[in-house]
Amino acid sequence: MNRREWNLHADEFESDICDITVDETDNQLSRYVKAVKPSSDSVLVDLGCGLGSFIQKFGDRFHERVGIDFASRIIARAKERCAGRLNVTWHVMDIARASDVIRARADLTVCFNVITSPSPVKRNALWSCVKEVTKPHGFALVVVPSIESNSMVEKREGGGGRNGRRSPPGDGLVKREDSWQKHFSRRELMSIMSQRGFQVKRIGRAYYPWSTEGLRKPRSDNQRPWDWICLAQRA
Ligand SMILES: C[S@@+](CC[C@H](N)C(=O)[O-])C[C@H]1O[C@@H](n2cnc3c(N)ncnc32)[C@H](O)[C@@H]1O
Numbered sequence: 475m476n477r478r479e480w481n482l483h484a485d486e487f488e489s490d491i492c493d494i495t496v497d498e499t500d501n502q503l504s505r506y507v508k509a510v511k512p513s514s515d516s517v518l519v520d521l522g523c524g525l526g527s528f529i530q531k532f533g534d535r536f537h538e539r540v541g542i543d544f545a546s547r548i549i550a551r552a553k554e555r556c557a558g559r560l561n562v563t564w565h566v567m568d569i570a571r572a573s574d575v576i577r578a579r580a581d582l583t584v585c586f587n588v589i590t591s592p593s594p595v596k597r598n599a600l601w602s603c604v605k606e607v608t609k610p611h612g613f614a615l616v617v618v619p620s621i622e623s624n625s626m627v628e629k630r631e632g633g634g635g636r637n638g639r640r641s642p643p644g645d646g647l648v649k650r651e652d653s654w655q656k657h658f659s660r661r662e663l664m665s666i667m668s669q670r671g672f673q674v675k676r677i678g679r680a681y682y683p684w685s686t687e688g689l690r691k692p693r694s695d696n697q698r699p700w701d702w703i704c705l706a707q708r709a
Pocket residue numbers: 480481491492493494495521522523524525527542543544545548567568569570585586587588
């Protein structure tokens with residue numbers, strides 16, 4: 475989705491968009507965040523921060539907090555939600571410009587469900603930004619849609635459900651609602667982080683409810699859909 479389309483989702487963000495900080499069911503995020511020990515002058519940068527849920531929940535662990543999103547209406551809502559609670563620097567700008575403005579200062583860079591463009595060129599540019607704003611030895615915490623989870627959900631739907639079809643097979647593109655989104659395998663995510671000069675410290679599943687996929691919880695087993703969550707340290 476482009477900036478205009480994201481702005482159209484601003485008012486209904488909570489019902490339209492999976493906000494993994496809010497929606498995840500097993501409190502995995504806390505475990506990943508606790509693995510990062512911020513210093514007294516630490517900086518948190520959230521790339522594609524949406525309504526700022528991560529900053530709201532974990533921002534007080536950091537000395538300085540920066541939220542970046544190119545959708546001005548979404549940033550306006552994030553500001554409102556955090557007002558009076560946390561001092562946050564908000565930027566309405568494309569992540570592609572983030573490193574020019576804030577440089578490699580982040581002790582923790584988070585980027586949740588943002589790098590999903592079908593265009594490999596656009597995704598590569600955003601992966602580079604994750605690296606460029608993270609200071610040497612700093613951490614990146616990324617969440618991406620899982621292709622393995624999508625296959626599980628498609629089987630459950632019998633192929634005709636809300637996710638629609640995958641095309642072409644193998645490239646990880648999935649149509650959700652009206653737009654194509656890149657989904658990643660666990661191995662692919664690890665390889666991307668290593669290629670960008672990060673050492674993967676921890677990778678796992680951030681589960682979310684079946685209702686987020688527009689499905690009821692199956693009675694037969696305990697499987698649930700998930701995103702991949704990865705904590706990596708910059709060399
Ligand atoms: C799926 S939402 C995720 C929001 C938040 N990270 C979360 O987990 O709830 C994607 C967000 O990234 C923003 N976004 C997408 N591409 C961007 C870009 N190139 N530059 C800045 N923001 C972007 C959108 O405006 C939207 O708020």
